[in-house]
Amino acid sequence: MQQSLAQLRKKAGAHDWGAAADLEDISGEVAIVGVGETAFTGASHRNNKAMALEAIEAALQDAEIPPDSVDGLMVSFGIAEQLNPQDYRDHFGTAQDIWFSDQGGAMIWAATCAHDAAMAIRAKQASVIVNVFAVDWASGRQQGSASPGDWHASESLKAALEMPFGWHPQPLYFATFMRRHMHEFGTTEEQLAAVPMTFRQHANSHPGAKLREKALSLEAYLDQPMIADPFRVADCCLISDGAGAFVMTSTEQARDRPKPPVVVAGVGRGMIEGAPYISQQKRLTATPQTFSAPWAYAMADITAKDLDVIGVYDCFSGTALMQIEDMGLCQKGAGGEFAARGNLHFQRTRSQGGIPCNTHGGLLAHAYVLGISHVIELVRQVRGEATNQVEGVEVAAYAGFTAEESSTLVLRRDA
Amino acid sequence: MLEQRDLLNHPLAGPFWQAASEGKLVICTCATCEVDIWYPKERCDHCNQEAGWRELEGRARLLSWTVVERALNPNFAVPYIPALVEPLDAPGVQLVTWIKTDFRDELVCDMVGHVAFDVIRTMDGKEYRAPYFEPASQQGA
Ligand SMILES: [Zn+2]
Numbered sequence: 001m002q003q004s005l006a007q008l009r010k011k012a013g014a015h016d017w018g019a020a021a022d023l024e025d026i027s028g029e030v031a032i033v034g035v036g037e038t039a040f041t042g043a044s045h046r047n048n049k050a051m052a053l054e055a056i057e058a059a060l061q062d063a064e065i066p067p068d069s070v071d072g073l074m075v076s077f078g079i080a081e082q083l084n085p086q087d088y089r090d091h092f093g094t095a096q097d098i099w100f101s102d103q104g105g106a107m108i109w110a111a112t113c114a115h116d117a118a119m120a121i122r123a124k125q126a127s128v129i130v131n132v133f134a135v136d137w138a139s140g141r142q143q144g145s146a147s148p149g150d151w152h153a154s155e156s157l158k159a160a161l162e163m164p165f166g167w168h169p170q171p172l173y174f175a176t177f178m179r180r181h182m183h184e185f186g187t188t189e190e191q192l193a194a195v196p197m198t199f200r201q202h203a204n205s206h207p208g209a210k211l212r213e214k215a216l217s218l219e220a221y222l223d224q225p226m227i228a229d230p231f232r233v234a235d236c237c238l239i240s241d242g243a244g245a246f247v248m249t250s251t252e253q254a255r256d257r258p259k260p261p262v263v264v265a266g267v268g269r270g271m272i273e274g275a276p277y278i279s280q281q282k283r284l285t286a287t288p289q290t291f292s293a294p295w296a297y298a299m300a301d302i303t304a305k306d307l308d309v310i311g312v313y314d315c316f317s318g319t320a321l322m323q324i325e326d327m328g329l330c331q332k333g334a335g336g337e338f339a340a341r342g343n344l345h346f347q348r349t350r351s352q353g354g355i356p357c358n359t360h361g362g363l364l365a366h367a368y369v370l371g372i373s374h375v376i377e378l379v380r381q382v383r384g385e386a387t388n389q390v391e392g393v394e395v396a397a398y399a400g401f402t403a404e405e406s407s408t409l410v411l412r413r414d415a
Numbered sequence: 416m417l418e419q420r421d422l423l424n425h426p427l428a429g430p431f432w433q434a435a436s437e438g439k440l441v442i443c444t445c446a447t448c449e450v451d452i453w454y455p456k457e458r459c460d461h462c463n464q465e466a467g468w469r470e471l472e473g474r475a476r477l478l479s480w481t482v483v484e485r486a487l488n489p490n491f492a493v494p495y496i497p498a499l500v501e502p503l504d505a506p507g508v509q510l511v512t513w514i515k516t517d518f519r520d521e522l523v524c525d526m527v528g529h530v531a532f533d534v535i536r537t538m539d540g541k542e543y544r545a546p547y548f549e550p551a552s553q554q555g556a
Contacts, residue, residue, distance in 0.1 A: 157454050159417055160428035164543050166491035167511045175481035183524035227485040279511050
């Protein structure tokens, strides 16, 4: 059922286990005009800033925009050594003023940055905005420095009420939730396996995917030892070094670029009650995608049925499965059966009952760059230039995730 | 990892660990509003009065668990079983706890069990007297 933003706003006051953020309607105002990435690797000892600049160079080249035209920069606040405007000017030898936001990057922000960019463009604070994300956790792990669990370990109540029981790091949380999903809905190990197996198939034919050369059969999956049951190695994201960037302008301005604009049709952001403590999430078998997706769909004036391809944050197979359900792409709880029928494969289009998902391989098989490459892949899908190209893509959606928050970004081909 | 004394003196979670050291399970609550406050806060969100603590009877429902087989957490020897439970007399409260590995074959979501106490020993030499979830006997006492 199609819902309007006004209806959702009215509902937002009702007590529930989470809620959508009241994002302004920016549908159609901005478009993505360029995308770029570095190579994705294991420990490379490449510097985050250098990788970010490399990705930006590629994105500007893709957009055919000179470096001195950029007047907006969005990065992640949560990751060390992200780029700042001075780094940008120093590298490109330019002198322009740059509007700056640290509410960009990857995870949920790879979606919400488009909303913030639209607001900045509306307010005439910037006109050409680059969102960039770089991560060096593969190098970090090798050096025993930065890792994905850092923030989780440092928070005071987590340290006092979770760490003493060993409820840390993240694989344990989502293994616990997935176990509950199996109990409530009868999801099986074989069904769960369909998620990493399908993403792996996509990676196997995607240049640049870290696991391009490694196939994954059901037998091989089931033979893997448990990490935290029901998760095996293949259910958990890679750890990688790499960066991605995309360039946003007003849709009007985007129409002057050589490549077809990929229009931002809708953005949603949802958060659980009790954040940041996901141990206190009142629905263990769902994600806050439950709240962000309807908001983004309402803004885009679509329903889940209109999506042709999706990119879903897949830090774990189970979180991808739950988010696919929460996006309304199958019945709640039926995600396992849905995936096991092959419905996430890039050749299983909507008209055939599928929804191609993570056509680049995702965090499980492409690279762990926290979702920035999911958005880049969807831009390529909408343009019709993806390697694992889905036929006839009009509308795409990215589902971002941090655990206590989800986001949704709806992209569409320019009318 | 925090030392035991840091847990006992923790500004918000201290009373939980002090009670645990005496073999009792307590949660943060507002006596005026009769609502539990979990995770603990200094004040009640509804009436802004200082929050208190109440003792629970110690029976709980197992929401879910995982058997950790890979040393993802350097402070815990594998296998170990962290779990989420809901006390029967504090619906809506979700406690992170643990289960002894010799119970692993008995576990089913939603089963009811007892909260008992034992010492957790971490790899970095910390010791905590902490509540754990013990499945009710399958024979049904
Ligand atoms: Zn009160």
